[in-house]
Amino acid sequence: MRRAPARLVLLGTGGTIAATAGHANELTDYRVTEDVDAMLAAVPGAQALGAIRCEQIFNIDSRQFTTAGVLRLARRIRALLRDPEIDGLVVTHGTDTLEETAFLLHLTIRHPKPVVLVGAMRPGSALSADGPLNLYNALLVARDPRSRDCGILVAMNDRILAARHATKGHTTRVDAFGAEGPGVLGWISDGAVRIVQRPILPPAAPFPLTGLRKLPRVDILYDHQDAGDHLYQAAIDAGVEGIVVAGLGNGSLSPAALRGCARARRRGIQCIRASRVPYGEVTVKASDDEDGILASRGLNPQQARTLLRLALARGLDTTAIGAALREL
Ligand code: ASP
Numbered sequence: 001m002r003r004a005p006a007r008l009v010l011l012g013t014g015g016t017i018a019a020t021a022g023h024a025n026e027l028t029d030y031r032v033t034e035d036v037d038a039m040l041a042a043v044p045g046a047q048a049l050g051a052i053r054c055e056q057i058f059n060i061d062s063r064q065f066t067t068a069g070v071l072r073l074a075r076r077i078r079a080l081l082r083d084p085e086i087d088g089l090v091v092t093h094g095t096d097t098l099e100e101t102a103f104l105l106h107l108t109i110r111h112p113k114p115v116v117l118v119g120a121m122r123p124g125s126a127l128s129a130d131g132p133l134n135l136y137n138a139l140l141v142a143r144d145p146r147s148r149d150c151g152i153l154v155a156m157n158d159r160i161l162a163a164r165h166a167t168k169g170h171t172t173r174v175d176a177f178g179a180e181g182p183g184v185l186g187w188i189s190d191g192a193v194r195i196v197q198r199p200i201l202p203p204a205a206p207f208p209l210t211g212l213r214k215l216p217r218v219d220i221l222y223d224h225q226d227a228g229d230h231l232y233q234a235a236i237d238a239g240v241e242g243i244v245v246a247g248l249g250n251g252s253l254s255p256a257a258l259r260g261c262a263r264a265r266r267r268g269i270q271c272i273r274a275s276r277v278p279y280g281e282v283t284v285k286a287s288d289d290e291d292g293i294l295a296s297r298g299l300n301p302q303q304a305r306t307l308l309r310l311a312l313a314r315g316l317d318t319t320a321i322g323a324a325l326r327e328l
Contacts, residue, residue: 057073095121099163108207118155160187212313218240242305
């Protein structure tokens, strides 16, 4: 019998959504055991959503993601989006670094078709596992024409988030992912997809994947009271090309962080000051130019790191990186 052409592709990369534990009450100690076909088979009603083709890219905890892995995933997504037989994609992913992959895809891929990242906070074996409903909802979002032209999306715990703003804000609760106001594009309610706002996206991805084989090393250093500058020296010695400081408040830097960044700048290493505070913009200061340090503007440290890696890979200078930060 001829199968109907696949209109959706479900890409599996692992994470808690693909994990099981020894018993139903174990919510946090688990291992990745399920492949993407098994996960889809466990979702009641998925057969009614049309043809869905599964592809296992890898099956890992997201703390194990490498740059090579994320670029491989991105290239596969780009190829599938170009296939006229495919209407949309869902990517299962561990939640710990989901936002990093989502933001890299946001910066490198622009296509009208929906790409929806999804994960789970509880393993499939758990009491009240959230994976099956999250996956079902993500598939609904990916096949809904209203999700087109919204950029890269994250569907978690009934909400539809823009990858640009999605961030994990809780260690264990199923409502772990949030986004500041503009990042919540809609929700899924009893099987109905509701998109109530659309992001403003530049027509082309700022850092297309073409020719991108590797990314330079950029470290994030966390600032705090009475910090030392030894970690800056260690980063310099390790050969980083960029440093992002998870700074204090509005991206202010301790004396040691300022010293560390000055030392890095003298060696041509680009520095960005972001903030360890989860929400709000890091605003530009008059002294930034003099210090040669950029404000992360609306990006959190992990997003600023992703942007800086892509920008350095493309050979952007401080002025151009500053302009890219202003646009995001
Ligand atoms: N450890 C898991 C991961 O990121 C957490 C999760 O998926 O919720 O792969």
